[in-house]
Amino acid sequence: MSDVPTRDADGMIIFRPKPSQPPPPNTTGVIGWLRFNLFNGIFSTLATLIGLAALVYVFLAFYDWAIVKGVWEAQNRQECRLGKEWGTCWAGVEFWFSGFIYGRYPAPEIWRINLAALILVLWMAPLWIPRVTAKSVIGLSAVLVFPFLAGYMFLGGERNLFMVAVVPVAMVWFAATMVHVLLCVLTGHGLGRWIIHLTGFSNRSDRAARYPLMAAAAVAWLLVLFAIRDWTLVEVGTNRWGGLFLTTVISGIGIASALPSGIVLALGRRSKMPIIRILCIGFIELFRSVPLITILFMATTMFPLFLPEGLVFNKLASAIVAVCLFAAAYMAETVRGGLQAIPKGQYEAAEAVGLGYWKVMGLIVLPQALKLMIPNIVGNFIGLFKDTTLVSIIGLYDLLGMVKAVSHDPQWIGLHHEPLFTAALIFFLACFAMSKYSQYLERKLGAGDRR
Amino acid sequence: MAIDTITEQEQLKSAVSDEVVVTMVSVNKWFGDFHVLKDIDLTVHKGERVVICGPSGSGKSTLIRCINRLEEHQRGDIVINGVVLDNNLKNIDTIRRDVGMVFQSFNLFPHLSVLENCTLAPIWVRNMSKREAEEVAMEYLTRVKIPEQAAKYPGQLSGGQQQRVAIARSLCMNPQIMLFDEPTSALDPEMISEVLDVMVELADTGMTMLCVTHEMGFAKRVADRVIFMDFGEIVEQNTPNEFFDNPQLDRTKLFLSQILAH
Numbered sequence: 001m002s003d004v005p006t007r008d009a010d011g012m013i014i015f016r017p018k019p020s021q022p023p024p025p026n027t028t029g030v031i032g033w034l035r036f037n038l039f040n041g042i043f044s045t046l047a048t049l050i051g052l053a054a055l056v057y058v059f060l061a062f063y064d065w066a067i068v069k070g071v072w073e074a075q076n077r078q079e080c081r082l083g084k085e086w087g088t089c090w091a092g093v094e095f096w097f098s099g100f101i102y103g104r105y106p107a108p109e110i111w112r113i114n115l116a117a118l119i120l121v122l123w124m125a126p127l128w129i130p131r132v133t134a135k136s137v138i139g140l141s142a143v144l145v146f147p148f149l150a151g152y153m154f155l156g157g158e159r160n161l162f163m164v165a166v167v168p169v170a171m172v173w174f175a176a177t178m179v180h181v182l183l184c185v186l187t188g189h190g191l192g193r194w195i196i197h198l199t200g201f202s203n204r205s206d207r208a209a210r211y212p213l214m215a216a217a218a219v220a221w222l223l224v225l226f227a228i229r230d231w232t233l234v235e236v237g238t239n240r241w242g243g244l245f246l247t248t249v250i251s252g253i254g255i256a257s258a259l260p261s262g263i264v265l266a267l268g269r270r271s272k273m274p275i276i277r278i279l280c281i282g283f284i285e286l287f288r289s290v291p292l293i294t295i296l297f298m299a300t301t302m303f304p305l306f307l308p309e310g311l312v313f314n315k316l317a318s319a320i321v322a323v324c325l326f327a328a329a330y331m332a333e334t335v336r337g338g339l340q341a342i343p344k345g346q347y348e349a350a351e352a353v354g355l356g357y358w359k360v361m362g363l364i365v366l367p368q369a370l371k372l373m374i375p376n377i378v379g380n381f382i383g384l385f386k387d388t389t390l391v392s393i394i395g396l397y398d399l400l401g402m403v404k405a406v407s408h409d410p411q412w413i414g415l416h417h418e419p420l421f422t423a424a425l426i427f428f429l430a431c432f433a434m435s436k437y438s439q440y441l442e443r444k445l446g447a448g449d450r451r
Numbered sequence: 452m453a454i455d456t457i458t459e460q461e462q463l464k465s466a467v468s469d470e471v472v473v474t475m476v477s478v479n480k481w482f483g484d485f486h487v488l489k490d491i492d493l494t495v496h497k498g499e500r501v502v503i504c505g506p507s508g509s510g511k512s513t514l515i516r517c518i519n520r521l522e523e524h525q526r527g528d529i530v531i532n533g534v535v536l537d538n539n540l541k542n543i544d545t546i547r548r549d550v551g552m553v554f555q556s557f558n559l560f561p562h563l564s565v566l567e568n569c570t571l572a573p574i575w576v577r578n579m580s581k582r583e584a585e586e587v588a589m590e591y592l593t594r595v596k597i598p599e600q601a602a603k604y605p606g607q608l609s610g611g612q613q614q615r616v617a618i619a620r621s622l623c624m625n626p627q628i629m630l631f632d633e634p635t636s637a638l639d640p641e642m643i644s645e646v647l648d649v650m651v652e653l654a655d656t657g658m659t660m661l662c663v664t665h666e667m668g669f670a671k672r673v674a675d676r677v678i679f680m681d682f683g684e685i686v687e688q689n690t691p692n693e694f695f696d697n698p699q700l701d702r703t704k705l706f707l708s709q710i711l712a713h
């Protein structure tokens with residue numbers, strides 16, 4: 001190499017960056033990584049070996065229990081035991097698996113639960129399709145309209161006047177959502193646009209353009225109302241609901257109601273009006289200082305005392321109310337934490353441009369606060385999902401209740417471990433998925449506006 | 452050259468009309484026991500540009516924040532554009548629509564793009580259509596010389612750019628009065644001038660401005676009146692020339708010598 005500097009036409013020395021060189025051996029690549037992270041000195045080597053030994057031990061023990069000793073074909077627990085010495089009775093889990101998912105819901109009617117689940121998935125899925133417009137309407141209706149449809153599909157029976165009106169609303173809404181999504185994906189214009197366009201209202205004022213939409217909705221509603229007037233589903237009492245299905249119903253309603261009611265309570269707690277503030281603080285502190293199990297017992301034993309004689313408030317409804325109240329109180333504190341993280345300058349700037357209280361909250365403060373709170377909110381949801389197992393104690397057969405019921409089945413008497421393991425696995429999969437999704441959401445939403 | 456400046460200043464001053472837009476009569480305010488504003492009397496005419504200066508803690512921010520009710524005064528009267536500032540929420544709303552404010556720490560909305568920052572209030576407060584609001588916003592973003600940043604988020608801009616967005620955001624509401632609370636104190640030196648340039652241009656359009664600042668060059672250039680505050684009182688006020696060259700009170704003289712020392 002020559003150290004003589006090169007010069008350009010004006011005699012200035014030309015800067016030449018040094019060429020990059022490969023890193024010293026064994027700091028990168030698999031071996032380097034292993035060396036640096038696992039065998040970096042005596043202590044770390046020892047820790048690695050002990051950790052590995054523990055891992056191998058646990059894995060082998062589990063393998064032996066679950067696979068080597070596993071019995072998949074058996075009519076009862078006795079056969080499991082005899083087939084292999086103290087065999088692990090997966091046959092019992094298999095036999096009961098449908099019960100873990102649907103509880104004691106009559107087998108010929110189970111399609112109703114599956115169909116409702118499918119409808120919910122279809123209803124929510126468009127939220128993740130970029131081309132779809134009016135996502136907030138779709139999302140809100142999935143939370144506010146779908147439950148009535150699902151409620152009827154689960155319960156069945158004669159429809160009362162309210163349900164006669166509401167079930168067709170939900171059906172029309174769902175169908176309209178699906179058509180809207182298809183049109184959005186295929187043509188780039190939503191259902192509303194098409195209706196306005198096809199009825200020739202496209203060059204009228206915004207207000208006038210609403211008429212064909214309302215007319216179309218009304219006609220569709222009447223048609224469906226008429227078409228399904230004689231159609232009923234077999235009634236399935238809530239006492240037969242159970243398993244993961246029941247867990248999902250209870251925690252789903254709890255989760256859907258927790259965020260709005262938590263926001264209202266958190267805002268109330270910061271309100272300038274003393275009565276509202278005291279009421280909110282009282283509610284939050286009361287429900288946060290009492291264990292959920294106590295609230296559940298109170299709900300099932302004490303609600304009926306306050307209600308008029310004839311009105312029967314079933315156990316499931318009481319449990320749902322209890323879970324909702326409990327979840328709201330916890331969510332309120334989470335939301336308050338998020339609200340506190342928003343600097344005072346944001347409120348001031350928003351007020352200074354003339355926004356009133358609700359617009360400051362809805363447009364400036366809550367969007368920022370909720371984004372900050374996503375991990376905590378999802379944490380709350382996960383907690384709630386797991387906490388609903390407590391309803392098994394007041395005699396509802398949720399997933400845990402069903403799992404415990406197996407051991408009372410004469411054929412499978414005393415079978416505890418395998419069903420419990422299965423329930424744990426189901427809970428783990430659901431909660432892990434939620435947690436992962438929240439991390440993804442956090443990253444995605446955080447990408448837009450790094451401060 | 453000198454003659455040029457004088458005629459320019461004369462022209463600016465002639466823009467000041469007789470119409471009174473801000474009236475404060477013996478306004479008093481306390482934070483707990485601490486008396487922040489003591490018997491403030493202030494009248495600002497339409498088109499007038501007032502610079503407020505004074506040592507830290509003298510109540511400058513509190514004074515201008517009382518004008519749009521970010522702080523509530525406890526005694527005395529404030530009338531803005533003929534509307535009495537009292538506990539009537541409707542009056543407060545009316546006043547806030549007509550009064551824009553620019554903060555020391557920008558306070559842009561970090562979750563909204565620059566354009567959305569500017570269109571938010573016109574859409575939600577003035578009920579403007581989105582398209583119209585965006586047109587207006589682009590016009591003001593062009594005026595503050597950053598139309599090309601419209602799609603970015605505040606976190607992606609430099610301090611000077613953020614403060615110019617903040618000015619544009621206020622202007623989009625088409626305010627009658629603009630309040631500035633030390634708009635350049637959080638900025639690096641090379642960014643101060645880009646913000647001051649925008650403010651000077653705004654002053655040239657005849658906007659009524661109340662500006663807390665220690666930028667004396669700016670005060671000399673555009674102010675019709677300089678107000679000096681200390682201990683919650685208006686100590687002295689005068690035209691910039693008189694104020695800087697011929698202060699009447701010893702306190703003012705000391706303050707001026709301190710800020711001009713470095």
Ligand SMILES: Nc1ncnc2c1ncn2[C@@H]1O[C@H](COP(=O)(O)OP(=O)(O)OP(=O)(O)O)[C@@H](O)[C@H]1O
Binds near residue numbers: 487505506509511512
């Ligand atoms: N919210 C508050 N509560 C209590 N005291 C306050 C509050 N805001 C301001 N003060 C006090 O009031 C006094 C005046 O504050 P103000 O912010 O108006 O001063 P300033 O002249 O703007 O000072 P600076 O140049 O530092 O911005 C200060 O002593 C400050 O500590």
Ligand SMILES: [Mg+2]
Binds near residue numbers: 511512632633
């Ligand atoms: Mg200040």
